[in-house]
Amino acid sequence: MSFHATLEQIISVLEASFQNLPDRSCTATSITTDSRAVKPGEIFLALRGEKFDGHDFVESAIAQGAIAAIVDAQFDAGDLPVLIVPDTLVAYQAIGHWWRTQFKIPIIAITGSVGKTTTKELIAAVLSKYGKVHKTQANYNNEIGVPKTLLELNQDHDFAVIEMGMRALGEIALLSQIASPDISVITNVGTAHIGILGSREAIAQAKCELLAEMPKDSVAILNYENPLLLETAKTVWQGKSITYGLSGGDVQGHLINPETLKVEDLAFPLPLLGEHNALNFLAALAVVKALNLDASKLTEGIEVDLPSGRAKRYELSNDVVILDESYNAGLESMLASLKLLAQTEGERRIAVLGTMKELGDWSIQYHRQVGEQVKNLKLDRLLILADPGEAEAMATAAAPVLAEKFENHEAVVARLNQLMQSGDRLLFKASRAVGLDRVVAQLLP
Numbered sequence: 001m002s003f004h005a006t007l008e009q010i011i012s013v014l015e016a017s018f019q020n021l022p023d024r025s026c027t028a029t030s031i032t033t034d035s036r037a038v039k040p041g042e043i044f045l046a047l048r049g050e051k052f053d054g055h056d057f058v059e060s061a062i063a064q065g066a067i068a069a070i071v072d073a074q075f076d077a078g079d080l081p082v083l084i085v086p087d088t089l090v091a092y093q094a095i096g097h098w099w100r101t102q103f104k105i106p107i108i109a110i111t112g113s114v115g116k117t118t119t120k121e122l123i124a125a126v127l128s129k130y131g132k133v134h135k136t137q138a139n140y141n142n143e144i145g146v147p148k149t150l151l152e153l154n155q156d157h158d159f160a161v162i163e164m165g166m167r168a169l170g171e172i173a174l175l176s177q178i179a180s181p182d183i184s185v186i187t188n189v190g191t192a193h194i195g196i197l198g199s200r201e202a203i204a205q206a207k208c209e210l211l212a213e214m215p216k217d218s219v220a221i222l223n224y225e226n227p228l229l230l231e232t233a234k235t236v237w238q239g240k241s242i243t244y245g246l247s248g249g250d251v252q253g254h255l256i257n258p259e260t261l262k263v264e265d266l267a268f269p270l271p272l273l274g275e276h277n278a279l280n281f282l283a284a285l286a287v288v289k290a291l292n293l294d295a296s297k298l299t300e301g302i303e304v305d306l307p308s309g310r311a312k313r314y315e316l317s318n319d320v321v322i323l324d325e326s327y328n329a330g331l332e333s334m335l336a337s338l339k340l341l342a343q344t345e346g347e348r349r350i351a352v353l354g355t356m357k358e359l360g361d362w363s364i365q366y367h368r369q370v371g372e373q374v375k376n377l378k379l380d381r382l383l384i385l386a387d388p389g390e391a392e393a394m395a396t397a398a399a400p401v402l403a404e405k406f407e408n409h410e411a412v413v414a415r416l417n418q419l420m421q422s423g424d425r426l427l428f429k430a431s432r433a434v435g436l437d438r439v440v441a442q443l444l445p
Helices: 007-014 054-063 088-100 116-127 145-151 171-179 200-207 227-236 275-290 331-343 360-376 388-398 409-419 436-443
Strands: 017-019 043-045 068-072 082-085 107-111 133-135 159-163 183-186 219-223 240-245 251-257 260-263 266-269 312-315 321-325 348-354 381-385 402-406 424-429
Touching: 007 068, 007 082, 007 088, 043 054, 043 088, 054 068, 068 088, 082 088, 088 145, 088 171, 107 116, 107 171, 116 133, 116 159, 116 275, 145 159, 145 171, 171 200, 183 275, 200 227, 219 227, 219 275, 240 275, 251 275, 260 275, 275 331, 321 331, 321 436, 331 348, 331 360, 331 424, 348 409, 348 436, 360 388, 381 388, 381 409, 388 402, 402 409, 409 436, 424 436
Parallel strands: 043 068, 068 082, 107 159, 107 183, 133 159, 183 219, 219 240, 240 251, 321 424, 348 381, 348 424, 381 402
Antiparallel strands: 017 082, 251 260, 260 266, 312 321
16 A cells, blocks of 8 residues: 545645646645656645755646645645645645554654764664664654655555654754654754754754654653763653663663673663664664564674765775774764774774864864864874864874875875775774765775
């Protein structure tokens, strides 16, 4: 049962007016916002954006076989078959929510300052041992991506894992209302977007909107290691909660060695290395607990395939290992990745770091903390591709570790080609905008 609804049903869900509809009993087979991908039998929903306006493509969508278009009242439909609503984005979200209510399967929502995508992928991989999983693809974790993901639910799915991102207060609340999750996971409260939200307390409040807006019989899964998260959650959620952690929690893990996590009497191979990834895996085990599933199915291990730039390990032929974390960076994930580098066996450990973006007035202070971590971990060398102030803060704080600053990707690649030798272990970590993935790509065979 992939998406299907009669025009009459959609009119009812949206309380829409309409014109030029030949047959309201006609069934739509999909809702699409991409006029280039319209297929016969679908409905085209016209979104207005900063760089585009879907209303400009309504006529071509109908010509391609769309049975109708959903438009706003500003659009002059002429003789085109349309459903008319005040706001097409709100309509898209309403249809996504309505379609979600047609399913009784567990919907698991995930948010947090860092680790959202990794935890989403771990939960999906774990649940795939018990049934078919539908999950957020790419970065479809916002006010458009969440309804899109929900509209892709079908009768074959046993679980859905929905990632939720945000940049401002109120955004997670909306996504929680749309998805109406049965289980909500908050990985942590950190410093990502602190330049926009102003404080860690505001970030905690924004993340916990997920709990405040979910159904009262849902389950909250929270990181025990994050006191601010636990304190904030208590102010908005009085329902069932499960905590997870390495130092405590309802689901407590112990690292027997870097590759094995023990929980109660079960030992699990870690699919991803590092204490931060052990915590992410514990979140997945907490979901298993919330669903009353048999965790022993996981003791043989799981495979998780992350997008490029996330927890990727490349072993080159000359005994050089690259730890690629170039997709994004915040303070917490940066410190965790540096710790993983320090724990990676090898001859020399070299950190290649870039700017952590959107830190506002805290930027220099947090980059200084990164440099201090490099020094405290006694890494062998630091290469920096960052904004001038942030680069200086990292380099100065890292002393006496030798730090080199660069102005472009080509210079970094050239220096690494001179520098790398057998036994080196290299970490690449920065915000996405820095583009360290381009450096990694030039080092791979």
